[in-house]
Amino acid sequence: MTEHSRPLDVLILAAGQGTRMKSNLPKVLHPVAGRPMVAWAVKAAFELGARRTVVVTGHGAERVEAALAGSDVTFARQTQQLGTGHAFLCGAAALPQPEPGAGADILVLYGDTPLLRTETLRALVESHRTQGSAMTVLTGELPDATGYGRIVRGEGGEVERIVEQKDATPAERAIREFNSGVYVFDAQAPELAREIGNTNASGEYYLTDLLGLYHAQGAHVRAFRLDDPQEVLGANDRVGLTELERILQRRIQGEHLRAGVSLSLPETILIEDTVQLARDVTVEPGVILRGATRVAEGVTIGAYSVVTDSVIEEGVVIKPHSVLEGARVGAGSEVGPFARLRPGSVLAGGVHIGNFVETKNARLASGVKAGHLAYLGDVTIGEETNVGAGTIVANFDGVNKHQSTIGAGVFIGSNTTLLAPRVVGDAAFIAGGSAIHDDVPEGAMAVARGKQRNIGGWASRYWNSAGRREKLEQKLPWLAGWLRRQEKPGQ
Numbered sequence: 001m002t003e004h005s006r007p008l009d010v011l012i013l014a015a016g017q018g019t020r021m022k023s024n025l026p027k028v029l030h031p032v033a034g035r036p037m038v039a040w041a042v043k044a045a046f047e048l049g050a051r052r053t054v055v056v057t058g059h060g061a062e063r064v065e066a067a068l069a070g071s072d073v074t075f076a077r078q079t080q081q082l083g084t085g086h087a088f089l090c091g092a093a094a095l096p097q098p099e100p101g102a103g104a105d106i107l108v109l110y111g112d113t114p115l116l117r118t119e120t121l122r123a124l125v126e127s128h129r130t131q132g133s134a135m136t137v138l139t140g141e142l143p144d145a146t147g148y149g150r151i152v153r154g155e156g157g158e159v160e161r162i163v164e165q166k167d168a169t170p171a172e173r174a175i176r177e178f179n180s181g182v183y184v185f186d187a188q189a190p191e192l193a194r195e196i197g198n199t200n201a202s203g204e205y206y207l208t209d210l211l212g213l214y215h216a217q218g219a220h221v222r223a224f225r226l227d228d229p230q231e232v233l234g235a236n237d238r239v240g241l242t243e244l245e246r247i248l249q250r251r252i253q254g255e256h257l258r259a260g261v262s263l264s265l266p267e268t269i270l271i272e273d274t275v276q277l278a279r280d281v282t283v284e285p286g287v288i289l290r291g292a293t294r295v296a297e298g299v300t301i302g303a304y305s306v307v308t309d310s311v312i313e314e315g316v317v318i319k320p321h322s323v324l325e326g327a328r329v330g331a332g333s334e335v336g337p338f339a340r341l342r343p344g345s346v347l348a349g350g351v352h353i354g355n356f357v358e359t360k361n362a363r364l365a366s367g368v369k370a371g372h373l374a375y376l377g378d379v380t381i382g383e384e385t386n387v388g389a390g391t392i393v394a395n396f397d398g399v400n401k402h403q404s405t406i407g408a409g410v411f412i413g414s415n416t417t418l419l420a421p422r423v424v425g426d427a428a429f430i431a432g433g434s435a436i437h438d439d440v441p442e443g444a445m446a447v448a449r450g451k452q453r454n455i456g457g458w459a460s461r462y463w464n465s466a467g468r469r470e471k472l473e474q475k476l477p478w479l480a481g482w483l484r485r486q487e488k489p490g491q
């Protein structure tokens, strides 16, 4: 087996508490750019083609495990947080047993460093393998590395050990090269890690001690230097979290901009990492794009719209302040302003949804228009049907939801209520203000409302009573004059 075909196992340490988050949510589950922090590490492991990925959980273990359920990872519990060395041993117990002479490489990641790029990790593993190293530590350099473990090198520049901040001498604290906490080990690391003790300033088992143990064996230990130390930035509190989000947004948005997407005032826009945008998409200020959203060429997403888990096809215009979730919008459609498309809304091409229209579990065929103030729930609507302002599909009877079907080329007059379940045939016409409680056959005209009566001259009786006349004389003298002429015809 060559070093390049050696399997890679990934161990993600995620058992720590993160007290400074001041949160009921475990630290590693705080999201940045659409993923819990720990899921960024899992994604990197997946992209690296890891054979097995083990996540070491402890604080909030059930919630962390639930959040990662469905991704191909193995969990190892660390019931007491005795240090990174102890966490490593807990995780290593869940790795496949090494076959003699055919060990895997082990990559250690933290659950709270979402900025680490997969390319960086790939280069780290590659370097470890081509150099035939026993251990490679990912390091960075900072003018002031306070808080980090420091890399102590020997006279010939070789890496000797890592010293923690708390245990460092003043001279060691002046070292600018720091330990990122990311390492690649050969397959003997789990065995060697049993020798780690806890006689240090924290009384913890330090995984960093492995470096000294390898070195003492005369094994080949190296450092791999990060170009950009920012990549291993973690978050200890919510201030740190917003910083990670800001950096990731700049990174994600930069990729979209370079790929031909227009973002206006990008600092006001939030795009989760999972979102796909095609070229010539325009995103206006204040927009939030989340989850599995996919946006095709030439689409405009209007200011302050929020789009979650939705598919938007070519040339669609979403006008400002629209909210879409789990929706599909066909090519050339126009949605909003102030529209709300809820899950199961499937719009074919050329549909028009105007202001204050809500759809849910609604299939609208091409050319359907609902321009104003409507609720379309649990309904299928055929081609070129016009839904008048104020139309309500009353899908809920207080106990159950019901499904309705409206045909093609139907005209629904304004302020119509359709009491579900209802079937309206093709080319039917519904008079405005109707409460449709029976099905409407194809081509029929339905009127379902009180018949209108006009009572001549009734208004003069109204205006002459209860002191209303005086008010009328003051405010609408022309109307008062008109009423007088009505009372004395011929004058």
Ligand code: UD1
Pocket (backbone or CB within 6 Å): 013, 014, 015, 016, 017, 056, 058, 078, 080, 081, 082, 083, 084, 085, 086, 087, 110, 111, 112, 147, 148, 149, 150, 162, 164, 178, 179, 180, 181, 205, 206, 207, 208, 234
């Ligand atoms: C560790 C390194 C330090 C390095 C720094 C980089 C050690 C002893 N020190 O310090 O050299 O510069 O990371 O950020 O390793 N964890 C567990 N179980 C535990 C303890 C920690 O799972 O018992 C996990 C945490 O959830 C976290 C990671 O390990 O994801 C690192 O733990 P943390 O306590 O933050 O280590 P540092 O003190 O920062």
Ligand code: CA
Pocket (backbone or CB within 6 Å): 234
């Ligand atoms: Ca830390």
